[in-house]
Amino acid sequence: MADTSAANRPAPTGGHGTAPIEDLTAGHLAPSGPLLAYSADVRRHVVLIRGGDSRFDNVTDARLRVTRPR
Template sequence: MTGMWETVPRLLGDSRYLVLATADRQGRPWATPVFFAARDEDRLFWVSAPDSRHSRNLAERPDVAITVFDSHAPVGGAEALYLEATAGPADDPVAALAALNARLPAGKELTGDDLAPSGPMVAYSADVRRHFVLIRGGDSRFDNVTDARLHVTRPRQGAQPRYARRAAR
């Protein structure tokens, strides 16, 4: 099976929002949509208020799950990415703002004044450890009746990618 990795950069480039799943110290989950920009397939950026629930959760538990998908896709036509990552304040807020501003409409760009300590937001980044793509139930390429997720890795030069299927949740 070839070509599954290509879903990753395409959906990251086409999508404007991700769903960020965090948990607090006691393990209580929280999910929130955020506008994002991808530097590449392994680093994502967004800005949030440091006192928002997901930002407070990140301060306690940096492990996150991320889902990227087109919410306007017709039923049965969805594509999605499931990402496992570690997140926190961006090491390079200038790079985060540059990536985000490249996706924002004219007049809506962010500046350093929007970021703490003088501004209300913090630039965050997620370092992606594992990438999964949605395999819809009944996909003729796979023996699956229900939706599943497929672990994909970036193909190495001249190598065929390996896949491991898991049930979607």
């Protein structure tokens, strides 16, 4: 029987499971720190459509532009 002990343990508390999560402070942000703050302006919304069944010749891999609900 397979060893499932690792799968049953709680999730790690840090990035990539190696270190505890620390609070983000001003010291982490530029100019003194390595991170940059930015604001995203979303102008398009798309849905990725993948699937189908090759037995029925309806395989698709497409993007469909959608309007954001208000």
